[in-house]
Structures are given as structure tokens and as C-alpha cells.
Amino acid sequence: MAEKELQVREKQELQTDAEHTIPGVVFTPAVDIFESEEEITLLADMPGVPSDGVTIDLHNDELKVTGEVETQGSKNETYLLREYETGRFHCHFSVSDRIDQDRISASMKDGVLRLVLPKVEKAKPRKIEVKSE
Amino acid sequence: MAVIRWKPGFFGWHRDPFAEMHRLRREMDRIWDTSTRGIVSTVGVFPALNVSEDEDNLYVRAELPGVVPEEIEITTKENNLIIKGERKIATEGERVSYHRREREAGSFRRIISLPTRVDTEGVTAACKNGVLTVTLPRAAELKPRKIEVGST
Numbered sequence: 001m002a003e004k005e006l007q008v009r010e011k012q013e014l015q016t017d018a019e020h021t022i023p024g025v026v027f028t029p030a031v032d033i034f035e036s037e038e039e040i041t042l043l044a045d046m047p048g049v050p051s052d053g054v055t056i057d058l059h060n061d062e063l064k065v066t067g068e069v070e071t072q073g074s075k076n077e078t079y080l081l082r083e084y085e086t087g088r089f090h091c092h093f094s095v096s097d098r099i100d101q102d103r104i105s106a107s108m109k110d111g112v113l114r115l116v117l118p119k120v121e122k123a124k125p126r127k128i129e130v131k132s133e
Numbered sequence: 134m135a136v137i138r139w140k141p142g143f144f145g146w147h148r149d150p151f152a153e154m155h156r157l158r159r160e161m162d163r164i165w166d167t168s169t170r171g172i173v174s175t176v177g178v179f180p181a182l183n184v185s186e187d188e189d190n191l192y193v194r195a196e197l198p199g200v201v202p203e204e205i206e207i208t209t210k211e212n213n214l215i216i217k218g219e220r221k222i223a224t225e226g227e228r229v230s231y232h233r234r235e236r237e238a239g240s241f242r243r244i245i246s247l248p249t250r251v252d253t254e255g256v257t258a259a260c261k262n263g264v265l266t267v268t269l270p271r272a273a274e275l276k277p278r279k280i281e282v283g284s285t
Contacts, residue, residue: 004237004238004239004240005179005239005240005241006179006180006220006237006238006239006240006241007177007179007237007239008177008178008179008180008181009237030235030236030237031233031235031236032222032231032233032234032235032236033231033232033233034225034229034230034231034232034234035229035230035232036226036228036229036230037228041225041229043236045198045199045236045263046198046263047196047197047198047262047263047264048196048262048263048264049262049263050262070262072183072194072264072266073185073192073194073266074187076187076188077185077186077187077192078185078186078187079183079184079185080184080185080186080191080248081182081183081184082183082184083176083181083182083183084181084182084183084196108262109199110197110198110199110200110201110260110262110263111196111197111198111199111262111263111264112198112199112263
């Protein structure tokens with residue numbers, strides 16, 4: 001397999017009609033969402049967000065994920081080059097399947113959030129046998 | 134913005150009367166800092182870098198979420214800094230189906246020439262929450278030196 005080179009992708013600023021209550025730029029993270037029969041997993045790239053900076057809210061089938069970043073560097077540094085901006089991360093999704101809210105688990109590692117949303121028993125697919133007569 | 138309760142004290146103020154003004158100024162500076170847009174420029178090479186300096190060091194920062202520190206290789210050569218590495222994304226098994234796939238894996242290699250000479254021996258790098266910080270101490274002869282004026 002040929003080695004793939006990573007390309008720079010500009011951080012996507014959150015597009016919203018609502019006004020922010022806190023000043024600063026808000027970005028939408030790059031995410032992977034996949035599901036298996038048992039659960040839906042969401043991976044989000046949120047560099048600079050410590051594990052206690054993540055808020056997850058699931059309400060009325062709408063999932064909201066917010067990540068508060070730690071400031072990079074101290075106040076007395078002056079910038080010589082600035083190719084990326086830092087700011088909070090926010091994304092929201094609608095979740096169609098029934099999620100077992102009590103068993104939602106989230107972990108943060110190297111700036112990547114892994115959110116596991118287990119499906120409730122009822123929502124798991126049922127195989128329907130087709131009988132031949 | 135923080136809301137601070139005003140408490141009248143013996144002379145009317147518990148606090149320095151100018152403290153509030155200073156605080157407001159700092160707050161304005163902060164808002165100004167975050168709102169000055171358009172200064173962001175990319176050169177099309179991954180990863181995007183932020184370079185800053187203070188009296189003692191240069192700092193080179195990059196956002197590398199999901200890259201394990203073992204996969205990053207940092208080399209300094211004269212006044213060039215090379216950041217090399219690979220971002221790997223593990224496969225999630227055969228039985229999953231994707232709704233979205235925006236995160237990318239791949240290798241990267243970037244070279245940046247530093248604006249000043251650095252002490253290559255003292256360069257350190259740390260990864261925290263997916264943010265890489267390379268700290269490069271300025272070469273000793275370039276550090277600002279305070280010269281005492283003696284009296285005879």
C-alpha cells in the first residue's frame with residue numbers, strides 16, 4: 001500500500017445562526033461515525049481538549065458534543081507565525097436509533113474523543129426469516 | 134466575562150480602584166487577540182504550525198490529534214526544524230458501517246527554518262492532548278543580556 005501523505009485542511013468554523021455567549025472562534029471537529037449491531041461510535045479530533053473539557057449532551061435524539069480547549073502557550077509569548085487558530089469545538093448530530101443513555105461511555109486520548117453510544121435492546125436488528133412454502 | 138461583586142469597604146474600596154480598569158483593559162486585549170482574523174496563513178504543508186517566542190525560547194506548536202508521541206520524529210539541523218511522523222487510524226473491525234469518515238491517516242514531513250539560532254542541545258518536545266510543543270532555547274549568545282552599569 002502506497003503511503004499516503006497528509007494534507008493540510010483548514011479548521012472548519014462552526015456555522016450557526018445562534019449567537020455565541022462566550023467570545024472566541026468555534027470549530028467543528030473532523031469526525032468518524034460508525035455503527036455496529038450493538039453500538040454507535042463517534043470519534044472526533046479535538047486537539048488541545050483535556051479529558052475534563054468535554055461535555056456530551058443527548059437530548060431528544062440530538063447529540064451535542066462540546067470541547068473546551070486549553071490555551072496553548074503563555075501570555076508573554078509573541079507570535080511569529082500563525083497557521084492555525086485555536087478555539088472551542090462543537091458539533092451536533094441527530095441520533096436515529098434508541099440509545100441506552102446510562103451506558104454511554106466517552107474517553108479522550110491524544111486529543112481524540114471516542115464516544116460509544118450503546119443501542120437499546122429493542123433497536124438491535126432482528127433477522128427475519130423468510131419461510132418458503 | 135467574569136462578574137465581580139463590588140464591596141464597599143472602609144474607604145469605599147477593598148480593591149485597588151484601578152484594578153477594575155486594568156482588568157477591563159486585559160479583557161479588551163484578550164477579545165482583540167481572539168478577533169484579529171486574517172493573520173492565519175498556511176503554506177499547504179501538514180501540519181499547520183504556530184511559532185511564537187519569548188525571552189528565552191522559541192515555541193513551535195502543531196495540532197496532531199491521534200498521533201502517538203512515538204510516531205513523531207523531530208530533528209534540528211543548523212537552524213532548520215524537521216517534524217516527521219505518521220498518523221495511524223486503527224481499523225474498527227469488519228462488522229461496522231460508516232456514517233461519516235472525515236478523519237484522515239497518513240504520513241507527514243515538514244521543515245521550517247527558524248528565525249534565530251537555537252541551542253540544538255536543549256531542544257525539548259512534548260505532546261499533550263494531541264498538541265505538540267517543541268521548545269527551542271535561543272542560542273546563548275543571542276539571549277538578551279542585561280548589562281549592569283557600575284559606578285566607580
